Amino acid sequence: VDRLTDKTALVTGSSRGIGRATAIRLAREGALVAVHYTANQAAAEETVELIEKEGGSAFTVRAELGVPGDVHELFLGLERGLKERTGDTRLDILVNNAAVTSTGAAPEDLTPEEFDRYFAVNAKAPYFLVQRAIGQMPSGGRIVNITSGVTRTAVPDQLAYAMTKGAIEQLTFHLARILAPRGITINSVAPGITDNGSALFDNPEAVKAMAQLSAFNRVGEAGDVADVITFLTTDEARWITGAFIDATGGTLS
Numbered sequence: 321v322d323r324l325t326d327k328t329a330l331v332t333g334s335s336r337g338i339g340r341a342t343a344i345r346l347a348r349e350g351a352l353v354a355v356h357y358t359a360n361q362a363a364a365e366e367t368v369e370l371i372e373k374e375g376g377s378a379f380t381v382r383a384e385l386g387v388p389g390d391v392h393e394l395f396l397g398l399e400r401g402l403k404e405r406t407g408d409t410r411l412d413i414l415v416n417n418a419a420v421t422s423t424g425a426a427p428e429d430l431t432p433e434e435f436d437r438y439f440a441v442n443a444k445a446p447y448f449l450v451q452r453a454i455g456q457m458p459s460g461g462r463i464v465n466i467t468s469g470v471t472r473t474a475v476p477d478q479l480a481y482a483m484t485k486g487a488i489e490q491l492t493f494h495l496a497r498i499l500a501p502r503g504i505t506i507n508s509v510a511p512g513i514t515d516n517g518s519a520l521f522d523n524p525e526a527v528k529a530m531a532q533l534s535a536f537n538r539v540g541e542a543g544d545v546a547d548v549i550t551f552l553t554t555d556e557a558r559w560i561t562g563a564f565i566d567a568t569g570g571t572l573s
């Protein structure tokens with residue numbers, strides 16, 4: 321604990337799932353965390369309550385990603401929240417976690433509109449969030465982009481989604497060269513199947529089948545992935561940048 325004292329962090333999509341677990345861990349290490357969400361205000365407020373119960377600091381920020389003006393709206397709320405609590409708007413840590421994970425459509429039925437939505441939320445929004453954040457990110461800054469094991473193992477049903485994750489990995493890979501001279505790292509973390517609290521994980525048969533994909537024969541917990549993300553935000557990870565970090569529990573091995 322206390323590896324992130326006096327740091328500020330934004331975790332997109334931290335009302336639930338991996339984002340929530342990450343927000344909780346960053347706060348546990350001492351960071352002031354902006355808990356971002358779009359629809360599920362009660363869940364975002366619950367993330368803040370869980371953090372405050374442990375003695376940490378956090379606030380909610382609402383903004384729908386993937387629509388015009390999204391980054392501007394998010395940063396308005398972010399900067400207001402930071403200014404109220406710290407006196408300035410410095411952001412040290414950005415975790416690009418929010419994503420559309422499924423539209424329900426099979427690849428052969430996917431519409432151009434659904435395709436655009438995937439890319440707007442999962443690739444375009446992170447690009448412009450990074451562009452905006454690095455304008456004022458200080459030395460020691462950290463960016464973590466959440467990708468997926470599906471960029472390394474074929475899952476045809478998730479083709480368009482996997483394409484967006486390939487895009488965010490390129491964001492990591494190329495930007496690392498621009499950011500390193502400023503003391504900022506950027507990395508990708510790839511979860512495998514991870515219990516995000518959705519109904520699918522209440523079905524024992526489904527969980528058993530999914531568990532078999534991991535070398536550990538279980539599905540990931542959100543905390544399994546959040547611990548890896550958190551490590552990358554600390555000073556201990558200063559020598560890692562531009563990397564693809566496999567947090568799939570051995571699914572790709």
Ligand code: NDP
Nearest residue numbers: 333334335337338357358359360385418419468513514516
């Ligand atoms: P969840 O589906 O549990 O949560 C998604 C989060 O993103 C929520 O906080 C949601 O906010 C937010 N969000 C979704 N769409 C938008 C949008 N258009 N604008 C703003 N916020 C949005 O996510 P997971 O924890 O399952 O996944 C987190 C990350 O990990 C994602 O990048 C996903 O692709 C990746 N991943 C997950 C895997 C898994 O098995 N869970 C496997 C591999 C990768 P709200 O609550 O307000 O709706």
